[in-house]
Amino acid sequence: MALALVLVLVVVGSVLFHLFSPWWWTPIASNWDYIDHTLIITFWITGAVFSAVVLFMAYCVWRFRHKEGASAHYEPESKRLEWWLTVVTGVGVAAMLAPGLYVWSQFITVPEDATDVEVVAQQWQWNFRLPGADGKLGTSDSRLVSPENPLGVNPDDPNGQDDVIVEAADLHLPVDKPVKMLLRSIDVLHDFYVPEFRAKMDMIPGSVTYFWFTPIRTGSFEVLCAELCGTGHGFMRGVVAVDSEVDYQAWLQEQMTFAQLSTPEKVGALEPAGDGAEP
Numbered sequence: 001m002a003l004a005l006v007l008v009l010v011v012v013g014s015v016l017f018h019l020f021s022p023w024w025w026t027p028i029a030s031n032w033d034y035i036d037h038t039l040i041i042t043f044w045i046t047g048a049v050f051s052a053v054v055l056f057m058a059y060c061v062w063r064f065r066h067k068e069g070a071s072a073h074y075e076p077e078s079k080r081l082e083w084w085l086t087v088v089t090g091v092g093v094a095a096m097l098a099p100g101l102y103v104w105s106q107f108i109t110v111p112e113d114a115t116d117v118e119v120v121a122q123q124w125q126w127n128f129r130l131p132g133a134d135g136k137l138g139t140s141d142s143r144l145v146s147p148e149n150p151l152g153v154n155p156d157d158p159n160g161q162d163d164v165i166v167e168a169a170d171l172h173l174p175v176d177k178p179v180k181m182l183l184r185s186i187d188v189l190h191d192f193y194v195p196e197f198r199a200k201m202d203m204i205p206g207s208v209t210y211f212w213f214t215p216i217r218t219g220s221f222e223v224l225c226a227e228l229c230g231t232g233h234g235f236m237r238g239v240v241a242v243d244s245e246v247d248y249q250a251w252l253q254e255q256m257t258f259a260q261l262s263t264p265e266k267v268g269a270l271e272p273a274g275d276g277a278e279p
């Protein structure tokens with residue numbers, strides 16, 4: 001009897017914890033409220049199943065408790081029950097998977113007006129690259145990485161000369177403009193994750209993964225690495241600052257292009273161009 005009561009209390013406690021818990025998601029800052037909807041659907045389905053199973057256990061513990069002289073029925077198979085459980089489980093699993101497939105197709109279908117932004121991960125820091133006036137990123141290769149060319153931009157590609165190199169852990173983006181995040185790693189697996197954007201993606205050495213999103217409010221959002229990548233993994237932090245268009249342009253003016261960084265005399269001539277050049 002005590003055990004049945006404990007099981008009921010586990011369910012009641014779980015529901016109360018959910019209703020009164022101070023822990024919930026950080027407020028969303030991107031267009032991906034679809035992701036929140038899918039999480040909530042999964043949460044309700046798994047929560048309902050959890051409650052039903054535990055309450056059923058409590059009922060069985062109480063209903064079939066030990067009585068003098070009582071013995072169990074032998075019933076090795078029940079076609080009806082098996083059908084029931086198969087259908088209910090199938091519907092539950094499909095209801096959790098279908099919204100995910102729908103969201104996934106949106107997640108990788110990039111709108112045409114999205115601007116490319118490259119994120120380069122390495123143990124244990126983030127760097128970024130933005131296309132210059134031509135709107136195109138030059139090609140790059142990890143084999144070209146050197147102290148002078150930390151992102152491995154191809155110096156022979158004319159499209160890469162005006163690329164803006166952000167050798168700092170803070171990226172700025174303009175609010176309400178869709179961006180396509182191109183994700184590269186130059187050493188091991190990493191994962192670019194900003195909780196408020198409800199978007200993350202693994203970064204795989206040798207390939208470029210991507211997702212897109214539109215930042216919907218200004219503010220400063222922390223970047224985490226969500227793939228264990230070595231001893232400094234926990235310190236691999238960065239910031240995405242979502243700015244108004246005016247603030248964004250002001251920040252962009254202070255940044256260095258690849259051409260400026262690779263010809264030190266020019267960099268000297270442009271001083272004090274600012275923060276973007278620091279290692």
Ligand SMILES: [Cu+2]
Pocket residue numbers: 121124189190191225226227228229233236
């Ligand atoms: Cu990492």
